[in-house]
Structures are given as structure tokens and as C-alpha cells.
Amino acid sequence: MSDRTTDPVPRRLTEWEQRTEVPLFAASLLFLLGYAVRVLSPHGSEPWRDIALALVAATWSAFVVDYGVRLRLSGQGRRFARTHWLDTLVLLLPLLRPLRVVRVYSAVQKRREQPRxxxxxxxxxxxxxxxxxxxxxxxxxxxxxxxxxxxxxxxxxxxxxxxxxxxxxxxxxxxxxxxxxxxxxxxxxxxxxxxxxxxxxxxxxxxxxxxxxxxxxxxxxxxxx
Incomplete structure (x- = not known):
């Protein structure tokens, strides 16, 4: 019986990450936009502050759903948080999501098959x-x-x-x-x-x-x- 820790990344997980990496990067930019409006707009400037808060909540919910899907597709259970520590950290601190830019680039290159x-x-x-x-x-x-x-x-x-x-x-x-x-x-x-x-x-x-x-x-x- 082979050790599960040495198994390759499941194909369904790889396909999911390639399909969602770019949309999630766009969602992270919307998250940053909503957070910026929320922070920089003066108090009383409604309804912009409420819209910004809703945008932040919606995009963060998308991150939570993506994390849950990848957790299930990985088949690793609790080990997923340890082996994907950056993903876990970004979920807890969404402002660190720019650190995943390199994965966005890789996803785009694999999809378009353009020279790197x-x-x-x-x-x-x-x-x-x-x-x-x-x-x-x-x-x-x-x-x-x-x-x-x-x-x-x-x-x-x-x-x-x-x-x-x-x-x-x-x-x-x-x-x-x-x-x-x-x-x-x-x-x-x-x-x-x-x-x-x-x-x-x-x-x-x-x-x-x-x-x-x-x-x-x-x-x-x-x-x-």
C-alpha cells in the first residue's frame, strides 16, 4: 500500500485550481477595492461604505468556498492546512493574497500554452x-x-x-x-x-x-x- 503523502496531486484538484485561479485573483482585486473604499471613505458616506462592506464579505466568501472545495478534492483532510499553509494564511488574512500572484501566472500560461x-x-x-x-x-x-x-x-x-x-x-x-x-x-x-x-x-x-x-x-x- 503506497503512502498517501507521496501520491501526486489529484487531477480534479489540479483542474479546479487552473480554472479558478484567475477568477479568484480578480475577486482578490475586488476585495482590495472594497476594503480601500471602506477604509478611505469618510463616515457618513453612505451607501458606498455599505456597498464596500458587502463586496468584501462576498469576495471573502468566495475564498472560503474555494478553500473548502480544494480541501475536499485533495483528499488530505486536516493535513491540507499544513501542506497548503500559504492558502490557509491567505484565507485568514486576505490582504496577503498578492503572494499567490505566481500561481495566477502559471495558470494563465498552462491555459493559453504561450511561451513562458x-x-x-x-x-x-x-x-x-x-x-x-x-x-x-x-x-x-x-x-x-x-x-x-x-x-x-x-x-x-x-x-x-x-x-x-x-x-x-x-x-x-x-x-x-x-x-x-x-x-x-x-x-x-x-x-x-x-x-x-x-x-x-x-x-x-x-x-x-x-x-x-x-x-x-x-x-x-x-x-x-
């Missing part, structure tokens, strides 16, 4: 798109927590965007810092993501340079006339 980008281009595109979406999400979340807190230095959404840029790039000027516990937790997560994305881009660029120089070395010096 080079590895270096894929890493840079993934890191760039993830940084923008993740930075915007973090700025919204921190602004929601900080702008009304006593002694806060992040008072406007512009302050939050500046803070997110400084944190993602690991610059950390220190002129705008979270003071609430939730804000600092968001900052810690964004720091970790920023280091990972920066390391991915730097490593990919360095590897590309090494490959270019290696090719030049293999060509050897030009022959003398």
Missing part, C-alpha cells in the same frame, strides 16, 4: 507586482489602525503609503512608524515580505549577470587578424 517568460523576467515581474499590491494593502491596513491612535505619526493615507514604501525597500527612515500593536504586527509582516522580495530580485539579477559573464568567457578573446 525567462526565469529572471518572471521573478522580477512577480516581485514587482507583489510589492505594489502588498504595499498598498499594508498601507490601507496600517492607516486604518493608526490614523486615530494617540501619538500616531501616520495620520493620512499618504503617510501610510510613504511608510509602506520605506518598509518594503528596507530603508526605514523612521519618520513614520506604527504605534499600535496591530500596526506593528503588520509592519513586521511587511518587513519579512520586503526582505524576501528584495532578496529574490537581487539574487535573480546577480544570477543573470553571472550567466552573461560566463557566456562572454566561453567565447574567449577575439582572434587577432
Amino acid at each position: 517568460l525567462s526565469l529572471y523576467a518572471r521573478v522580477i515581474v512577480y516581485a514587482g507586482l507583489t510589492s505594489v499590491l502588498l504595499g498598498f494593502s499594508a498601507a490601507l491596513a496600517v492607516y486604518q489602525q493608526e490614523h486615530g491612535a494617540p501619538g500616531a505619526s501616520i495620520r493620512t493615507f499618504g503617510d501610510a503609503v510613504w511608510w509602506a514604501c520605506a518598509t518594503l525597500t528596507t530603508v526605514g527612515y523612521g519618520d513614520a512608524v506604527p504605534v499600535t500593536p496591530v500596526g506593528r504586527l503588520i509592519a513586521a509582516l511587511l518587513m519579512a515580505c520586503g526582505l524576501a522580495l528584495l532578496g529574490a530580485v537581487t539574487g535573480s539579477f546577480s544570477s543573470w549577470l553571472l550567466q552573461v559573464f560566463s557566456r562572454e568567457d566561453e567565447k574567449g578573446p577575439p582572434a587577432s587578424g
